[in-house]
Amino acid sequence: MNHDVNENGQLLIGQVPATDLAEQYGTPLYVYDVGEIRQKARAFVQTFKENQVAAQVAYASKAFSSVAMLQVANQEGLSLDVVSEGELHTALEAGFPVEKIHMHGNNKSIRELEMAVEHGIGCIVVDNFYEIELLHSILKEQKKEMDVLLRVTPGIEAHTHDYILTGQEDSKFGFDLSSGQAEEAFMKVQDDANIRLVGLHCHIGSQIFETSGFEMATRKLFTTLNDWRDRYKYEATVLNLGGGFGIQYTEEDEPLDLDQYAHALIREVKNLSSQYDYPMPEIWIEPGRAIVGEAGTTIYTIGSLKEVPDVRTYVSVDGGMTDNIRPALYQAKYEAALVEKMDQKPEKEYSIAGKCCESGDMLIWDVALPAVEHGDRLAVFSTGAYGYAMANNYNRFQKAAVVFVEDGKHQLVVRRESYQEMTRLDLSYEK
Numbered sequence: 001m002n003h004d005v006n007e008n009g010q011l012l013i014g015q016v017p018a019t020d021l022a023e024q025y026g027t028p029l030y031v032y033d034v035g036e037i038r039q040k041a042r043a044f045v046q047t048f049k050e051n052q053v054a055a056q057v058a059y060a061s062k063a064f065s066s067v068a069m070l071q072v073a074n075q076e077g078l079s080l081d082v083v084s085e086g087e088l089h090t091a092l093e094a095g096f097p098v099e100k101i102h103m104h105g106n107n108k109s110i111r112e113l114e115m116a117v118e119h120g121i122g123c124i125v126v127d128n129f130y131e132i133e134l135l136h137s138i139l140k141e142q143k144k145e146m147d148v149l150l151r152v153t154p155g156i157e158a159h160t161h162d163y164i165l166t167g168q169e170d171s172k173f174g175f176d177l178s179s180g181q182a183e184e185a186f187m188k189v190q191d192d193a194n195i196r197l198v199g200l201h202c203h204i205g206s207q208i209f210e211t212s213g214f215e216m217a218t219r220k221l222f223t224t225l226n227d228w229r230d231r232y233k234y235e236a237t238v239l240n241l242g243g244g245f246g247i248q249y250t251e252e253d254e255p256l257d258l259d260q261y262a263h264a265l266i267r268e269v270k271n272l273s274s275q276y277d278y279p280m281p282e283i284w285i286e287p288g289r290a291i292v293g294e295a296g297t298t299i300y301t302i303g304s305l306k307e308v309p310d311v312r313t314y315v316s317v318d319g320g321m322t323d324n325i326r327p328a329l330y331q332a333k334y335e336a337a338l339v340e341k342m343d344q345k346p347e348k349e350y351s352i353a354g355k356c357c358e359s360g361d362m363l364i365w366d367v368a369l370p371a372v373e374h375g376d377r378l379a380v381f382s383t384g385a386y387g388y389a390m391a392n393n394y395n396r397f398q399k400a401a402v403v404f405v406e407d408g409k410h411q412l413v414v415r416r417e418s419y420q421e422m423t424r425l426d427l428s429y430e431k
């Protein structure tokens, strides 16, 4: 993996020495190269434009939701996928155009649905029968209409970790296609005067490196739509094929260029549309990780070192599973480098430990680094997705700060949590 380095052997992020950022903002620190975020967003958006295919590229804000991030997403012409009141609230705070917001969730609350309807968001991706009932009453009561997609599980098993698989039949998400559940949902929403069914949605999983799963899912959804047209004279205008496009965490990962994923979807939808003589639907996608993952780097300061003779050397950093739970949760792999020793050759392998009171709080096992000393700074790469988003306060560690870097300038976009803020919800108990 290539990283920019200055003449002093220091890591540069968006042309700024990571050392300067660490000194100014403290560690652990999430740093985003905003230029890279824009480049990823454009790879998707431009591919649809160049192919003259009507599309919405909805940034899956679960990957990293903050006001500044959603402002960048908006500047790049992205739509937005939210899955909760909190994510919707953040979008509204960021001034995100409501008509470009899509709402997901396998258990949307009444409050969440009401809020979506009140604000007139662009689309609700309906997940289950209970939600159809709730939405029916809310729309009737508010005398409003809503564009809706039905989320279906196409029965595709993507090659990825079990916890991030979502398109298989045995899933908590969506209506199953093969058992007829999806068709039953279709009948229900078709009968509803306030629901405008614009099409179907599926999301087969995350961190996917090939196009075949997406193509198979597209065929399944399209065949279903064609069948519904024959039998019910229904014609969809939108096909949402979800997110899940893989990124590079380590050298072992070989993702496709983002435009290749988009090209594959365009090709498949165009072919099916001409095969069935079905008007070309809009293609919607929902990338999260692919937009922000590689653009994020976490900077830590190294504290204690512990050598277990003939076994390994543990290097402890000032963060861990509180700022990046993915290694503990998914055995996710990352690469790292010493921020001030980028020009030095690796000397031996170290294992990077977090500082939580938890043996599983390991960020990386066996990474080759130059000789490590107390006080060195460590950069862990590709931490932009599901890092800050899944951060937690275990052991009452503060949530780390987030800095955006662009064109050689840097700006704090999420403050480090203070200890006063951490205890702000605590009330004292008097017997």
Ligand SMILES: Cc1ncc(COP(=O)(O)O)c(C=O)c1O
Pocket: 060, 063, 081, 104, 166, 203, 205, 206, 207, 242, 243, 244, 245, 286, 287, 288, 289, 290, 385
């Ligand atoms: C419905 C849906 N859309 C989009 C995404 C974004 O996935 P990713 O960040 O892997 O692109 C997810 C998460 O897996 C999802 O569940």
Ligand SMILES: N[C@@H](CCCC[NH3+])C(=O)O
Pocket: 062, 164, 166, 206, 326, 385, 386
């Ligand atoms: N949070 C997960 C992916 C789940 C995405 C949402 N369905 C990750 O870090 O990879």
